[in-house]
Amino acid sequence: MIVYTAKKKAFIEDVRLNRIHEKILLEFRRRLSRSVAAKEVDSWRHSLQFMSNLMLDQAIPDDAGVSLEYHIPLTSKRIDFILSGANEQRQETAVIVELKQWQQAEPLLHKDGIIRTPLGGGWRETSHPSYQAWTYASLIRDYNETVRTESIRLVPCAYLHNMDDGSAVNDPVYAPHTSRAPVFISRDAERLADFLKQHVRYGDERDLLYRIENGRIRPSRSLADAVLTMLQGNDAFVMIDDQKVAFETALELAHRAQQGKRQVLIVEGGPGTGKSVLAINLLARLTDRDMATQYVSRNAAPRAVYEAQLTGSFKKSRISNMFRGSGSFMDAAPDSFGALLVDEAHRLNEKSGLYGNQGEHQIKEIMQAARLSVFFVDEAQRVTLKDVGSRAEIRRWAERLGAEVTELGLASQFRCGGSDGYLAFVDQLLQIRNTANDDLESVDYDIQVVDSPQALRQAIVSRNANNRARMVAGYCWDWKSKKDPVAMDIELPEHDFAAQWNLTRDGSLWALAEHSVEQIGCIHTIQGLELDYVGVIIGPDLIVRDGEIQTDGRKRSSMDRSVRGIRKLYKEDPETAKREADEIVKNTYRTLMTRGMKGCFVFCTDPETNAWFREQIQTPSANPVMRAADYEALPYPLLDLEEVVPFENALPVYDLAVAAGEFSDPQAVEDCDWMQRPDWLKAEPGHFVTRVVGESMNQRIPSGTWCVFRAKPAGSREGKIVLVSHRDIQDADTGGRYTVKRYHSEKSADDDGQWYHTRIVLKPESRLFGYRNIELTEDAASDLQVIGEFVTTLS
Structure with missing residues (x-):
C-alpha cells in the first residue's frame, strides 16, 4: 500500500503550499482508518521539504513518480520516499530513500550493521540507515513478483539531512552496507541529487509504483521450509531493524561470555516477530564459529518439525546435537555449551521428567550449562499452569548465578499479514488488554x-x-x-x-x-x-x-x-x-x-x-453515512432529509466499502445521505450511487467517477459490469474484498438438470498494464456476492 503518490511536479507543489503533511495524514485516515503521532506528522513536514529542494533539479524529470510511506507487503515496515522512473538505459528504476532526522551517531566496530544514535530520549543501538534501506529493498524483491519478473531495478540509499558530521555513518566498518546503499548527510545534497539523476533520467511513463503496489505477492517462506537452507549457511530471511540488533547483540554476548562473566539475553516479542527465525539463525552462525550451541524448546512440536526437515541432509547424530528439550540439562556439567538458544522460553517448567519431579529448575539448569543463554519470551503465550518462563523469573535466576542480563524487544511483524493491528485486535477481542x-x-x-x-x-x-x-x-x-x-x-x-x-x-x-x-x-x-x-x-x-x-x-x-x-x-x-x-x-x-x-x-x-x-x-461500517468531505466531485447536490422522496427526486449515496457490505434497506432515509436525482435518469428502487476508485476499469469508468448501480440484480449477469464481494478477492486498487469488473461465468448441469457455476471470471478493462482476471473455481464461486449491477456514470 502507498499512502501518497504523485508526479514530481505535483509533489513539489504540495510541499510548497505546506499541505503535504495534511495529504499524507488524510490518506492514513482514509485508507488505514487511523491517525499517527504528531511527531511523525512533523517529520513529514521537515524531511519532505529537504526532498522537495532536491527535486527542483531540472535534470530530474517532472513526470518522475514520487511515492511516500510505501507499506512493504507481509511486514509492518514502511518506506519513507521512493522516486520512480527509468535510467539512461531505459531500465525501470525505483530509488528507495530512507530519511532520518538524526544529528549525531557513534559507530559500533564489533557489531555488523549496527550504530548508536539518540532515540527515544537516550542513546540506543539501531540498524545503520544503509543496512535498513538495503533490507527494505531486499524485502520488496523477495515478496513482489512484478519486481522480479519485469527486472525492475531497486536502488536503496539513506539521507540524514540534519547531520553535519558523517564520519560515524561513513566509518569504514560500514563499507559493506554503504557500498550497497550510500548514505548522504546535510552537505551531500548535491551528491544525492546527482545520485537520483543517475538512476532516474526519464519519467515514470508506466506507473511503476502502481504496478509494484498491485503486483502479485509471493507467498511467504515458512521457517520450517527454510531451516535446512539456514543451517547450511545460507541467508533465507533478511533480518531487519530490531531483529538485526538482537542478532548482533547475541553474537557479541557469545564472544564476551567466553572471556568473562556468564551472559543472559532476554528477547521479548509477540507472535510473528521473528523469535524462532533469530534462534535458528544464531544456531547456524554460532555453530559455524565452532561454538557448542543448541536450540532448546519445552514444546516438542517445533523441534520435531525442524529435525524432520533436516533428515536426509544431516547425520542423525548431528541433528540430535542441535535440538534439545528444556529438561535435558539436569545433569549437564557447568559451561558444557557456548550458547543455549531457548525458543518459546515462556513455556519452561520448574521441574523436568515424565512426572515433573526431577531437577531443581529448568531456567537455572540451562543458565549453568552455558556461557550464554538466550531466552525468547512472549509472556502472553503462557498456556499451562506449569509455565514459569517469565522475564522476572529469568532475571531472578541470573542474579542468583551472577550472570549479566541484557534485555531487548522485537516489534517487526511478519505474520498475520504483517499487521500489528491484527495482534492488537485479538488482544482487545479476547479482553486480554485494552488496545483501542x-x-x-x-x-x-x-x-x-x-x-x-x-x-x-x-x-x-x-x-x-x-x-x-x-x-x-x-x-x-x-x-x-x-x-x-x-x-x-x-x-x-x-x-x-x-x-x-x-x-x-x-x-x-x-x-x-x-x-x-x-x-x-x-x-x-x-x-x-x-x-x-x-x-x-x-x-x-x-x-x-x-x-x-x-x-x-x-x-x-x-x-x-x-x-x-x-x-x-x-x-x-x-x-x-x-x-x-x-x-x-x-x-x-x-x-x-x-x-x-x-x-x-x-x-x-x-x-x-x-x-x-x-x-x-466483521469489518464494521458503524456509520454508513458519508460526510461532506467524502463527496469529492459529487456531480449533484445532497438534499436535506425533509426534501427526500426516495427514488423520485433522490438517490442514496454510499461509500464503496459500505455498498460492498450488506447495507440495509436502501429506502431507509435515515441510514444514508441522498443526492438529487439527475433529470435525465429514470431512477428505480434499488439504485444507489457510489464512487469507483482505481484504474482497473478505466476504459469504461475512470478512477474517481461517481456511478449508479442497481442493488442485488436479478437475472443473468453474463457480460455485465458488476460490483461484487468475495472473501478471496483482494482488489488491485483498493485492497478490499470487493471489486468492480466485467462478469463472465461458465456453467454445467448436474444429474437433476440443475445449473451450477464451474468457473467465474471477473475481467478488468484497463488501459494500464498489470491487471489480471480474477478467476473463481466452482467451490469459491458459490461464495461470490453480487452487490450491484453497473447502470451508468454520473460525470
Whole structure:
C-alpha cells in the first residue's frame, strides 16, 4: 500500500503550499482508518521539504513518480520516499530513500550493521540507515513478483539531512552496507541529487509504483521450509531493524561470555516477530564459529518439525546435537555449551521428567550449562499452569548465578499479514488488554467467523494447496482416539460434525503430515509453528455473556495437562483458580488465532459466543453515512432529509466499502445521505450511487467517477459490469474484498438438470498494464456476492 503518490511536479507543489503533511495524514485516515503521532506528522513536514529542494533539479524529470510511506507487503515496515522512473538505459528504476532526522551517531566496530544514535530520549543501538534501506529493498524483491519478473531495478540509499558530521555513518566498518546503499548527510545534497539523476533520467511513463503496489505477492517462506537452507549457511530471511540488533547483540554476548562473566539475553516479542527465525539463525552462525550451541524448546512440536526437515541432509547424530528439550540439562556439567538458544522460553517448567519431579529448575539448569543463554519470551503465550518462563523469573535466576542480563524487544511483524493491528485486535477481542483496536478496518488479514464446524473444515481444506492450512481447537474434548483409532474425539452432534485430534502416529509432526488437514490440532502441537491459514474452534472453556468473556478451566478435558490441578484449585482457592485459568484459556486462543500468516477462521461452539465474535470480527461500517468531505466531485447536490422522496427526486449515496457490505434497506432515509436525482435518469428502487476508485476499469469508468448501480440484480449477469464481494478477492486498487469488473461465468448441469457455476471470471478493462482476471473455481464461486449491477456514470 502507498499512502501518497504523485508526479514530481505535483509533489513539489504540495510541499510548497505546506499541505503535504495534511495529504499524507488524510490518506492514513482514509485508507488505514487511523491517525499517527504528531511527531511523525512533523517529520513529514521537515524531511519532505529537504526532498522537495532536491527535486527542483531540472535534470530530474517532472513526470518522475514520487511515492511516500510505501507499506512493504507481509511486514509492518514502511518506506519513507521512493522516486520512480527509468535510467539512461531505459531500465525501470525505483530509488528507495530512507530519511532520518538524526544529528549525531557513534559507530559500533564489533557489531555488523549496527550504530548508536539518540532515540527515544537516550542513546540506543539501531540498524545503520544503509543496512535498513538495503533490507527494505531486499524485502520488496523477495515478496513482489512484478519486481522480479519485469527486472525492475531497486536502488536503496539513506539521507540524514540534519547531520553535519558523517564520519560515524561513513566509518569504514560500514563499507559493506554503504557500498550497497550510500548514505548522504546535510552537505551531500548535491551528491544525492546527482545520485537520483543517475538512476532516474526519464519519467515514470508506466506507473511503476502502481504496478509494484498491485503486483502479485509471493507467498511467504515458512521457517520450517527454510531451516535446512539456514543451517547450511545460507541467508533465507533478511533480518531487519530490531531483529538485526538482537542478532548482533547475541553474537557479541557469545564472544564476551567466553572471556568473562556468564551472559543472559532476554528477547521479548509477540507472535510473528521473528523469535524462532533469530534462534535458528544464531544456531547456524554460532555453530559455524565452532561454538557448542543448541536450540532448546519445552514444546516438542517445533523441534520435531525442524529435525524432520533436516533428515536426509544431516547425520542423525548431528541433528540430535542441535535440538534439545528444556529438561535435558539436569545433569549437564557447568559451561558444557557456548550458547543455549531457548525458543518459546515462556513455556519452561520448574521441574523436568515424565512426572515433573526431577531437577531443581529448568531456567537455572540451562543458565549453568552455558556461557550464554538466550531466552525468547512472549509472556502472553503462557498456556499451562506449569509455565514459569517469565522475564522476572529469568532475571531472578541470573542474579542468583551472577550472570549479566541484557534485555531487548522485537516489534517487526511478519505474520498475520504483517499487521500489528491484527495482534492488537485479538488482544482487545479476547479482553486480554485494552488496545483501542476494536475493529479491523485497517487490517489487511483474512479473519472470518463461520457458522458451523463444517464450514470451518471446508474453508481450511480449500486453502491447503501447500499443505499449510490446519484446524486447531481448545483442549475441551478427551483424546479417545489415542486408544481407539476409530473413535471420534471432537463431536458436535447438533452440527452433525465429528473429528479426531491429531493422530498418534503423526505425533509432533502433525503440522507436516500429509493428511492431517482432516484432524484437529491443539496448543501442544502448533505452538511455536506457523501456517498459512488456521481454523480455530473455540470450545466451552470460553464463552461470552452480555458482551463479557467468561472462562472456565474446568471445561477443559481432564486429559489436558495444561490445567492439571485446576479443579482442586477451584475448591481450595477459587479466586486464584479463576485468575490463573482465565489467563491460560485466553492465552491459548490468542496463540491459536495468531498461527496463520494469511488468515484465521473461527467457530465458537456456544451460539451466543459465535454471534458475538461475528459481530466483533466483521469489518464494521458503524456509520454508513458519508460526510461532506467524502463527496469529492459529487456531480449533484445532497438534499436535506425533509426534501427526500426516495427514488423520485433522490438517490442514496454510499461509500464503496459500505455498498460492498450488506447495507440495509436502501429506502431507509435515515441510514444514508441522498443526492438529487439527475433529470435525465429514470431512477428505480434499488439504485444507489457510489464512487469507483482505481484504474482497473478505466476504459469504461475512470478512477474517481461517481456511478449508479442497481442493488442485488436479478437475472443473468453474463457480460455485465458488476460490483461484487468475495472473501478471496483482494482488489488491485483498493485492497478490499470487493471489486468492480466485467462478469463472465461458465456453467454445467448436474444429474437433476440443475445449473451450477464451474468457473467465474471477473475481467478488468484497463488501459494500464498489470491487471489480471480474477478467476473463481466452482467451490469459491458459490461464495461470490453480487452487490450491484453497473447502470451508468454520473460525470
